[in-house]
Amino acid sequence: MSQVNRRDFLRVAAVAVGSGVALKASQPGAEATVWQIDPALCVQCGRCATNCVINPSAVKCVHSYPICGYCDLCGAYLQPAAKTRDTGAESQLCPMAAIQRTHIEGVYYQYTIDEELCVGCGKCVKGCAMFGNGSLYLQVKRDLCVNCNDCAIARECPSGAMHRVPLSESYLLKTDPPPEAQG
Amino acid sequence: MLRNKSHHFIKKPFLFQLSAIAAVVSALFILIVSTLMIANYIQILALDPVDQPELLALREEYAHSSEMDPEMIARIRALDFLSRKAYFTSQTHLITGGKLLLGAAIVFLVSMRLAGRWNPQAPGPPQVSLSKGHWSRQSLLRELVILAGLVLMIVAALAALFTPLNLPTAEELAAELAEDGGEAGETVATSEEDIVFPDWEALQKQWPSFRGPGGYGRARTEKAPLQWDGETGKNIRWKTALEAPGFNSPVVWGDSLFFSSATDTERKIHCYDTEEGELKWELQLPAFPGTPDTPPRVSDDTGHAAPTMVVHYPFVYAIFANGDLVCCDFSGEVVWGKNLGVPENHYGHSSSLIAWEELLYIQFDDKKNPRLTALNAQTGNVVWETKRKTISWASPSIILHENRPQLILASEKDVDSYNLSNGALYWSVECLDGEVAPSPAWTKAHVFVGQDYSIATAIKLSEEGGTPAGEAVWEWDDSLTDIASPVGAQDYFIMATSRGEIVCLDALTGEDHWLEDYDDGFHASPISVGDLVYALETNGDMHIFKASSDYELVARNALGDKASATPAFVNNRIYLRTHAYLWCVEEGS
Incomplete structure (x- = not known):
């Protein structure tokens, strides 16, 4: 029996692994799951910003425009004790100045999240939930998350809001106003 | 490409020296960047941009004041800006350092491989017998390498601790604002005297x-x-x-x-x-x-x-x-x-x-x-x-x-x-x-x-x-x-x-x-x-x-x-x- 050299062994091994992967991909199986935050359970504890293995966190604030009231006095944008409704740091709630405020007309303003700046602390989400329609909420960004087996945020999440969802439904989006707002 | 396909064991001293120098330089670069990155990472861990205590205290004070004190507003704005600037600058340093480290590691590995190719050693037993204590010296060297790594980590940690991204206190900030203000690049007043403007x-x-x-x-x-x-x-x-x-x-x-x-x-x-x-x-x-x-x-x-x-x-x-x-x-x-x-x-x-x-x-x-x-x-x-x-x-x-x-x-x-x-x-x-x-x-x-x-x-x-x-x-x-x-x-x-x-x-x-x-x-x-x-x-x-x-x-x-x-x-x-x-x-x- 001839001795197999290293190069031939590697070639055979590569073919075997490649065939296995192709076979696996062609067969139906359980869909991969990813971590996501359920907005209905999230209590905006702030741990998403500090516990994620990615720094800054893979959790970002997202905005549902159909739900937003475009308020001038925005609980997500302004400090609770803000003396003026302007863009000064003394008035803004977001510690990273990640919310852009744009005047639309009259007393209506549009709020846009700058994801590059957002660290997922959830302060704005809490403010919006307390004084507004709850149009801001936290979501794990798929392009940032490394999908750890044991998610460091899920481990510490006090409300169990972080859980696995099918990859095809990886975002739990709020798209419609709550029933009371539609009223 | 990097495999040594030559069976003639021809040495190329000049190319060998060149690649050896490149390997040494890239290794030193990796060491320096690693040290800086460790220090920077420790600093980032210590920096909390979300709940910066000085800023929270200033905001609290401002919220409870009855008037809009312009000086306090200026201090809040300046501290807020510095806090975010420190955080994002450190993040940028970390990302840039990672890219540099990756590049330097590639250069190091390629240089080492090339050095081996251009200075081939013929297989076989060593031509000279190993001196007495050779293996104990090798062991000692390995331990020294591990020790050097530990020292490097400690130096990086100490560097991070002794050069923290300390943001100025409210008092320091007030003094700084008083000394000179204005945004970067603008022509600003160079000194502030006690000017009394007309009533x-x-x-x-x-x-x-x-x-x-x-x-x-x-x-x-x-x-x-x-x-x-x-x-x-x-x-x-x-x-x-x-x-x-x-x-x-x-x-x-x-x-x-x-x-x-x-x-x-x-x-x-x-x-x-x-x-x-x-x-x-x-x-x-x-x-x-x-x-x-x-x-x-x-x-x-x-x-x-x-x-x-x-x-x-x-x-x-x-x-x-x-x-x-x-x-x-x-x-x-x-x-x-x-x-x-x-x-x-x-x-x-x-x-x-x-x-x-x-x-x-x-x-x-x-x-x-x-x-x-x-x-x-x-x-x-x-x-x-x-x-x-x-x-x-x-x-x-x-x-x-x-x-x-x-x-x-x-x-x-x-x-x-x-x-x-x-x-x-x-x-x-x-x-x-x-x-x-x-x-x-x-x-x-x-x-x-x-x-x-x-x-x-x-x-x-x-x-x-x-x-x-x-x-x-x-x-x-x-x-x-x-x-x-x-x-x-x-x-x-x-x-x-x-x-x-x-x-x-x-x-x-x-x-x-x-x-x-x-x-x-x-x-x-x-x-x-x-x-x-x-x-x-x-x-x-x-x-x-x-x-x-x-x-x-x-x-x-x-x-x-x-x-x-x-x-x-x-x-x-x-x-x-x-x-x-x-x-x-x-x-x-």
Whole structure:
């Protein structure tokens, strides 16, 4: 029996692994799951910003425009004790100045999240939930998350809001106003 | 490619040395970058941008204070900026360091591989026998490598601990702000002395701003010349030829007269001696960070230097259509300057500057972001800023009603009154329409505004619960002004229109007492001096009439040159800027 050299062994091994992967991909199986935050359970504890293995966190604030009231006095944008409704740091709630405020007309303003700046602390989400329609909420960004087996945020999440969802439904989006707002 | 396919074991010493050097250099680079990255990572871990304790404490203090302390606001803003800057800078360093580390590691591995290829060792037993203790030395070396790694980690940690990203404390920040302010790259005040800016008493003795002290067209000089003639030189103290494009009006402080000029390419401040009319100095503005290369489009009637300067001794301030704002001293040295952004304003920025105590006020009417900004007059730092609903081409006025100063601004819709200290809105009356250029007038506790094709409105001032309030009490909609600002003179509001009409209305009732037609029209705003009103027509004729219920012309004096700027009345003299000349009129000259 001839001795197999290293190069031939590697070639055979590569073919075997490649065939296995192709076979696996062609067969139906359980869909991969990813971590996501359920907005209905999230209590905006702030741990998403500090516990994620990615720094800054893979959790970002997202905005549902159909739900937003475009308020001038925005609980997500302004400090609770803000003396003026302007863009000064003394008035803004977001510690990273990640919310852009744009005047639309009259007393209506549009709020846009700058994801590059957002660290997922959830302060704005809490403010919006307390004084507004709850149009801001936290979501794990798929392009940032490394999908750890044991998610460091899920481990510490006090409300169990972080859980696995099918990859095809990886975002739990709020798209419609709550029933009371539609009223 | 990197595999050694040669079986001849040919050595290439030069290439070997080259790759060996590259490997050593990249290894050292990896060590240095690793150390810095470890230090940086430890610093990031220690930095909490979300709940920065100093900032939280300052915000808490601010929230519980009853007033909007400008100094505290500035400290919060500066600390907030520094906190975020430190965090994101560290993040950038970490990402950049990672990329550098990856690149250096690739270079190191490739160099090592190449070094092995170009210095091949023939297989077989060593040609010389291993010396005694060879293996123990190898073991020791391995331990030394591990030890060196540990030392490196400790050094990095110590470096991080002893060079923390400590943000300044509130006290340090206050001291820093006091030392020098301004945004990076701007020309900022280099030192802060204990400058005492003039109070209202001092302002009234000068002509510091557009339409005089307070900016509402009332002169405090005891008397003003009644007769002069530009052609014969009668009562003309001096006359100086000008080549300075710009429609802004002269301002005077002591023996210095200032105005600005601008073209597409340059912006200047001019200072003249009030005694002889000689040029003291000219300052050509440098380009500030943000100064656009291409000037904004402005109408010919507005130009690039429409806003009148303000003197707030010991400084003078000027603003131009491209958003350049400069502060210079009485010798023409720039104290600070900045570009506020090019205002989107289809005729060109026209609102003049005004100052009160330690603050300089800018009605910055940019269509995208119309705002009223108060700057520290000494440093140029923003003290407060408040948004305006719409723009205008009028200028701010400061009035004292029941000993409380109010900053009055007209916009395309409203007349607004602001608190000078913090920008809080006292009252707002919606009474205007169209493109508003005339500035407010003021007399007998009534503020008066008017705009052609709209209406004129008198707003009665009062106090409601200790806060100033304003209420529209009468309107008038006949001949209205479109460029020149009205003036409150005695018991009357007087308007001069660009069609050549002068209208006199009763300040309390709005009754129209008289209307006179003149030849050419008025762009310069009429000025009240005692019981007289001086109205400068565009042909250079000054009409002097009594502020009374019956029209009574006192004098009409010609200069013989076209005039658009509002004259300055101070120390019994009149200073006029016509299109080609600067004039000083004084009785007995």
